[in-house]
Every structure is written in C-alpha cells, then in structure tokens.
Amino acid sequence: MSEPLLQIRDLNVHFPVKEGIFQKTTGHVKAVNGVDLSVNKGETLGIVGESGCGKSTLARTIIGLQKPTSGDILFEGESLPNYSAKQMRALRRDIQMVFQDPFTSLNPRMKVGDTIAAPLKAYKTTNNLEHRVKELMELVGLKPDDHYNRLPHEFSGGQRQRIGIARAIALEPKLIICDEPVSALDVSVQAQVINLLEDLQKQLNLTYVFIAHDLSVIKHIADKVAVMYLGKVMEMSDSLSFYKNAQHPYTNALLSAIPFPDPEKERTRQRIVLRGELPSPADPPSGCVFHTRCQFAREDCKTNTPPLKQKGQNEHYVACFYPIEREQEVKQTKL
Amino acid sequence: MLEVNDLKVHLDTDSGIVKAVDGVSFTVEAGKTIGIVGESGSGKSVLAMSLTQLNPQPPAFYPQGEILFEGKNVLKRTKKDLRKIRGNDIAMIFQDPMSSLNPVFNIGDQIKEAIRTHDKKMSRQDVEKKVIELLTDVGIPDPKRRINDYPHQFSGGMRQRVLIAIALACKPKLLIADEPTTALDVTIQAQILELMKDIQKKYGTAIIIITHDLGVVANIADKILVMYAGRIVEEGSVHDIFYRTSMPYTWSLLRSLPRLDIDESERLLTIKGQPPDLIHPPEGCKFNPRCPFVSPECLKMDPPLTERGSNHRAACILSNEQFEEAKQALIIAERKGVHS
Numbered sequence: 023m024s025e026p027l028l029q030i031r032d033l034n035v036h037f038p039v040k041e042g043i044f045q046k047t048t049g050h051v052k053a054v055n056g057v058d059l060s061v062n063k064g065e066t067l068g069i070v071g072e073s074g075c076g077k078s079t080l081a082r083t084i085i086g087l088q089k090p091t092s093g094d095i096l097f098e099g100e101s102l103p104n105y106s107a108k109q110m111r112a113l114r115r116d117i118q119m120v121f122q123d124p125f126t127s128l129n130p131r132m133k134v135g136d137t138i139a140a141p142l143k144a145y146k147t148t149n150n151l152e153h154r155v156k157e158l159m160e161l162v163g164l165k166p167d168d169h170y171n172r173l174p175h176e177f178s179g180g181q182r183q184r185i186g187i188a189r190a191i192a193l194e195p196k197l198i199i200c201d202e203p204v205s206a207l208d209v210s211v212q213a214q215v216i217n218l219l220e221d222l223q224k225q226l227n228l229t230y231v232f233i234a235h236d237l238s239v240i241k242h243i244a245d246k247v248a249v250m251y252l253g254k255v256m257e258m259s260d261s262l263s264f265y266k267n268a269q270h271p272y273t274n275a276l277l278s279a280i281p282f283p284d285p286e287k288e289r290t291r292q293r294i295v296l297r298g299e300l301p302s303p304a305d306p307p308s309g310c311v312f313h314t315r316c317q318f319a320r321e322d323c324k325t326n327t328p329p330l331k332q333k334g335q336n337e338h339y340v341a342c343f344y345p346i347e348r349e350q351e352v353k354q355t356k357l
Numbered sequence: 358m359l360e361v362n363d364l365k366v367h368l369d370t371d372s373g374i375v376k377a378v379d380g381v382s383f384t385v386e387a388g389k390t391i392g393i394v395g396e397s398g399s400g401k402s403v404l405a406m407s408l409t410q411l412n413p414q415p416p417a418f419y420p421q422g423e424i425l426f427e428g429k430n431v432l433k434r435t436k437k438d439l440r441k442i443r444g445n446d447i448a449m450i451f452q453d454p455m456s457s458l459n460p461v462f463n464i465g466d467q468i469k470e471a472i473r474t475h476d477k478k479m480s481r482q483d484v485e486k487k488v489i490e491l492l493t494d495v496g497i498p499d500p501k502r503r504i505n506d507y508p509h510q511f512s513g514g515m516r517q518r519v520l521i522a523i524a525l526a527c528k529p530k531l532l533i534a535d536e537p538t539t540a541l542d543v544t545i546q547a548q549i550l551e552l553m554k555d556i557q558k559k560y561g562t563a564i565i566i567i568t569h570d571l572g573v574v575a576n577i578a579d580k581i582l583v584m585y586a587g588r589i590v591e592e593g594s595v596h597d598i599f600y601r602t603s604m605p606y607t608w609s610l611l612r613s614l615p616r617l618d619i620d621e622s623e624r625l626l627t628i629k630g631q632p633p634d635l636i637h638p639p640e641g642c643k644f645n646p647r648c649p650f651v652s653p654e655c656l657k658m659d660p661p662l663t664e665r666g667s668n669h670r671a672a673c674i675l676s677n678e679q680f681e682e683a684k685q686a687l688i689i690a691e692r693k694g695v696h697s
C-alpha cells in the first residue's frame with residue numbers, strides 16, 4: 023500500500039457570525055466540523071456534498087489560504103500549521119489549486135503565456151522560460167504558437183480551464199486540489215477536461231483532491247470518495263464499494279436524486295426524496311446533523327452524534343447509527 | 358396551442374450579427390412538456406424569451422418567422438397585448454430566482470400582485486386565501502407565517518418555489534422554465550421536478566423546460582428539441598431522442614456523459630473542439646467541424662430536418678441506415694484503437 027501524502031485530522035474551521043452595530047460575535051458557522059481524511063500518493067480523493075457543506079473551505083485550508091480553528095493537516099508526514107516560512111514557500115510549490123470559474127481565476131490583462139510563466143518566474147525553476155511554457159501548453163492541449171500571446175477573453179471556458187491547469191502543473195506539484203473544475207463547463211467540453219486531468223495524473227504522478235457536487239463525475243475520476251454534509255464527513259470509501267454499496271442515508275438520497283439520462287430507468291426507479299431544507303450551518307441540528315431530513319432517524323439520532331466508523335472489511339466508513347445495508351435490503355425484498 | 362414557424366432571432370452586436378436563433382420551428386401541445394436541450398450559447402434562452410417578446414430590441418431583431426399563440430402571431434401584437442399574454446397566458450421562470458423577485462417586498466405581497474394582475478375583481482380575503490393556497494401547492498411549509506418574509510430569508514430552492522407560485526397565480530396555459538434547477542443542489546432539483554409534474558397534473562399547464570442536463574429531460578419531458586448553434590438538429594419523443602438517436606451531435610453528447618447508471622469505459626468519450634461562434638458559424642452543417650462522421654458533402658450543405666419516424670426528425674445528411682453503419686464502424690475503430 024502506498025503511503026498517505028495528505029492527512030487531515032479532526033480539522034475544524036469555524037467562522038464567527040457577527041451581528042449588530044458593535045459586530046458582536048453571536049455564534050459560529052462550523053464550515054468544517056471535525057473532518058478526518060487521508061489521500062495516498064497518486065490517488066484521487068473525490069469530495070462531494072451540497073452547496074455550503076464546507077468543500078471549498080476545506081480546500082482553502084489545505085493550501086494554507088485559510089487558518090484552521092483546530093486540528094492538524096499533515097503533508098508528507100509534517101504538520102502544516104507548524105510549517106516555517108521557508109517550508110511554506112516550498113509547500114506553495116508542492117500543492118496547487120484549480121478553480122471552478124476559469125473566467126475569474128485568470129488575470130484578464132495578462133497574456134496566456136505570461137500567466138503560465140508567472141509561477142515559473144517566481145520560483146526561477148527554469149532558464150528557458152518560453153520553452154517550458156510552450157511545453158506546458160502542449161501538454162494541456164493548447165496551441166503554443168497560436169495561443170501564447172492571446173488574452174483570456176479570447177478563449178472558451180474549456181480552454182481557459184486548460185490554461186488554469188497548465189499554470190497549476192507548471193511547478194510539478196505533488197498535490198492538486200481541484201475545486202469544481204468542470205462544473206461550469208458544457209458536457210461536451212467537461213469530458214475533455216476530465217480526460218486531460220486523468221492523463222496528466224498518470225504522466226506526472228499527481229495526487230488529486232477533486233471537489234464536485236456531481237456524483238457521476240466523481241465516479242469517473244475518483245479512487246476514493248468522501249461525502250460531506252454540514253461540515254462533516256458522512257461516508258468515505260473506495261469508489262467501487264462506495265457506488266456499489268453506499269450505506270449512509272444521505273449518500274443514498276444524493277445518489278437517487280441524480281437523474282439518469284435514460285428515460286425508462288429514470289421513470290421507473292425508486293427514489294429517496296429528501297424532505298425539507300438544508301439547516302443553517304450556523305445552527306446545525308444536534309446529534310446526527312442529518313437527522314432532520316433522514317427518513318431512518320430514530321430517537322437517539324437526535325441526541326447522539328454517530329462517529330465515522332469502519333463497516334465490514336473494506337476501507338468503508340460510515341457516520342450513521344442505522345446505515346442502509348444493501349445485501350439485507352435485497353434479501354428482504356426477495357422473500 | 359403554440360406554433361413557431363421558421364423563426365429567426367438575431368442580435369446586432371458590436372462584433373457582428375449573432376444568429377442566436379436561426380430558423381426554428383416547433384409546436385407545443387396543451388398539457389405536455391417539451392424539453393429544449395443544448396450547450397451553452399446554442400440559443401435556448403434567446404428562443405425562450407422571444408416567445409413572449411422579452412428579448413430587448415435592440416440588440417434583438419426578428420428577420421423571419423412567426424410565433425402563433427392560440428392562432429395569433431405574437432410578433433405582431435401590441436405592447437399592451439403582450440403584457441396581457443405575459444400576465445394571463447404564458448409565465449416564465451428563470452435560473453436565478455433572486456433576480457426575478459423584488460428584494461424590498463415580502464413574498465405575500467409579490468404573489469398578491471401577480472394574482473391582481475390576472476384578476477382585478479377578486480376580494481381581499483379571496484386573494485389572501487389564494488396566496489396561501491398557492492404557497493401550499495408549491496410546498497412552502499408554514500405558509501401563513503412565511504408570507505411576511507422577504508426573498509433573502511428564503512433558500513434558493515424555496516425562492517424557486519415562490520417563483521413557481523407567482524407563475525401559477527395567473528393560471529398560465531404555458532409555463533416556460535429556463536434552467537429552473539441549474540443553480541440548485543440535486544436533492545432540491547429532484548423536489549422541484551416533482552413539483553413541476555404535480556402542478557402540470559393539477560393545472561394542466563403546458564411546460565417548456567430548458568436545460569443542458571439530459572437527465573432532467575429524461576425525467577420530465579414528453580418531447581425533446583435538441584439545439585445546436587441556433588438550430589434544432591433533432592426533435593422527437595423522449596424515446597426517439599434517447600433510444601433511436603438519429604443525429605451525430607445528440608449521439609455524441611449522450612456518449613460523453615459520465616454515468617451513474619452504467620459502468621462506462623475507462624476513458625470518457627469526448628466531442629472534439631468547441632461549440633461554434635454564432636457570428637461566423639461554419640459553412641454547411643454547423644456540427645461538421647466536430648462531427649466524427651463528417652464527409653465533404655457536410656461542408657457544402659446545411660442539412661434540413663428530415664423525417665426519421667413518426668414525429669421524429671433529424672438534421673443530418675446521413676440516413677438512419679447510413680448513420681447506423683457509420684456508428685458501428687466508429688465503435689469498431691475505437692476498440693481497435695484501445696487495443697493497439
């Protein structure tokens with residue numbers, strides 16, 4: 023087994039909620055609320071969850087843009103919050119980020135070639151800058167000679183995402199955090215970018231944390247999947263076991279909400295329709311944070327918090343007192 | 358009920374004429390749901406807005422075609438007529454519910470306003486009752502209390518429900534929903550799609566739903582129009598489009614989806630290139646630069662929609678048989694490519 027490149031231990035990121043003219047702190051948004059995760063070298067960890075569940079906050083904390091409230095992040099075994107300034111600078115090379123919105127993450131007045139060259143210049147990693155930039159452009163499927171001197175607005179969304187990816191891989195990082203990199207793209211272009219990310223992973227031995235709200239995209243790209251809800255991990259597993267045997271009621275609700283592009287299947291399938299709304303992260307429910315919307319919730323779910331526990335022999339973890347056990351379910355319906 | 362004939366909607370911009378809708382025909386039947394699918398920039402929103410003349414003119418202009426609503430051409434109606442159509446017959450909801458709600462009025466007042474536009478004679482009490490009934494219909498819990506709340510106090514999904522309530526206030530014959538669930542989480546999307554189906558059952562409203570999500574139309578549509586570069590390139594029942602696909606673009610799009618319901622190949626299949634520029638669209642078939650089956654013919658002529666079955670049409674020079682053969686050949690070539 024390969025070793026973990028990144029380990030996250032009991033991570034908390036809380037934002038104060040300020041109110042009134044004196045901006046008194048009246049509470050906290052627990053954007054990330056006790057998260058444990060690990061990612062092995064060369065792997066892709068997919069993180070899914072609905073809007074506001076803390077995915078981007080987690081990403082920003084990993085690359086050091088956001089200070090954790092408590093908990094630990096280990097990169098290659100060393101604790102990030104304790105990094106020296108020098109280590110931090112090295113880390114900025116090793117961990118890169120690709121953002122959702124290729125339109126706002128690029129400087130509109132900077133030529134594409136210069137955008138990709140910027141990190142190379144900052145770290146003086148090459149003495150033939152132009153050659154390296156063109157090499158990178160080639161690698162992400164841009165045309166070096168044609169595109170080098172153009173401005174971002176002359177590119178389509180998919181091409182801009184390629185520019186962002188070229189910039190992210192320029193310093194040969196070890197880990198790339200992709201925060202919804204294909205969410206803003208058209209289906210036909212989305213597939214191109216997913217394939218590109220997969221090819222680059224193989225060629226450059228990259229590790230990805232891939233954030234998305236679309237479980238079908240995650241299914242395609244991830245080796246391991248974590249589902250978040252209100253700042254907590256609800257279920258985590260290797261992809262195969264996850265999609266064959268999702269056990270958390272929330273995961274099952276998410277999976278069953280995604281419409282299949284097949285009318286017969288789509289119109290005859292059984293659905294778990296979630297009732298109600300996402301509770302406010304400033305005032306999350308007691309006990310299991312999902313209990314207000316869970317159809318399997320019992321009394322103890324309202325008061326006790328289920329820990330993320332291993333189920334079976336696999337690396338499959340579920341935070342639920344009454345997980346859905348598929349094998350059993352199937353047997354019961356057969357009887 | 359609605360009949361669109363050979364409609365063109367062009368936009369006069371600084372960089373040239375954008376042929377956003379370029380010769381589109383279709384009909385909408387009462388009580389049915391039509392899905393319009395297509396990639397970003399294919400002209401879906403411009404088409405939808407043109408149905409009630411909501412595109413600002415300029416830049417929009419209508420060089421050709423007609424839009425017949427209950428037999429009368431919308432393009433020839435006065436401003437006053439159009440306001441009446443919008444208040445009484447055709448309602449629209451959009452992707453971003455916040456921008457269609459007024460932030461300074463509470464939800465109750467905004468629904469009342471919509472009811473009064475439709476029915477000026479209704480008594481105050483009846484209006485209040487109607488507001489509660491509509492909010493109940495769209496699944497807002499505790500409506501009596503929520504009518505005093507302002508839009509910012511609602512979540513995205515709840516705001517979309519409020520907009521649907523406002524749309525229903527005028528008992529529309531046609532509801533046009535432009536990406537109504539795109540900004541919402543999937544669990545909320547599932548709720549809103551259910552709601553739209555319930556409403557159709559209860560009110561008999563015809564629905565045009567615009568989306569780029571093929572799963573959404575598989576869920577809700579009776580008939581589908583596939584748009585590409587301002588044109589309809591395939592049209593048919595939901596079964597025709599998904600199971601008897603006759604146009605290379607539709608087929609490629611379906612193949613490039615990452616899927617939950619089947620175990621697909623290692624690599625996603627892609628459509629090469631980018632959607633075309635509508636100021637200088639390609640000569641001939643607009644899909645030809647990206648089409649895996651392109652032949653020299655395709656660069657010369659833009660194929661019209663031709664019959665592929667009853668009420669199923671596709672715009673491609675390949676006949677169904679030729680398309681079938683070409684697909685098989687491509688799939689075999691792809692397999693060889695993988696193994697070599």
Ligand SMILES: Nc1ncnc2c1ncn2[C@@H]1O[C@H](COP(=O)(O)OP(=O)(O)OP(=O)(O)O)[C@@H](O)[C@H]1O
Pocket residue numbers: 037038051052053071072073074075076077078079080235303
């Ligand atoms: N700087 C901040 N100050 C206060 N609250 C914040 C801040 N950043 C995020 N939050 C809150 O933390 C929660 C998690 O936000 P986050 O952006 O991480 O969610 P997300 O899962 O990335 O959502 P999305 O899918 O919409 O991108 C939200 O309730 C958000 O409002």
Ligand SMILES: Nc1ncnc2c1ncn2[C@@H]1O[C@H](COP(=O)(O)OP(=O)(O)OP(=O)(O)O)[C@@H](O)[C@H]1O
Pocket residue numbers: 368370375377395396397398399400401402403404416569635
């Ligand atoms: N007001 C406008 N001025 C200039 N061009 C416009 C205007 N509105 C739309 N367009 C152009 O018309 C074309 C069709 O746009 P439209 O908004 O109908 O696409 P769409 O299919 O709805 O895309 P999306 O999925 O992104 O909503 C695009 O090329 C767009 O840039």
Ligand code: SF4
Pocket residue numbers: 604605606642643644645646648649650651652655660672673674675
């Ligand atoms: S007409 Fe030609 S280019 Fe267009 S879809 Fe058919 S085969 Fe492809």
Ligand SMILES: [Mg+2]
Pocket residue numbers: 077078079201
């Ligand atoms: Mg986010």
Ligand SMILES: [Mg+2]
Pocket residue numbers: 401402403535
């Ligand atoms: Mg649109």
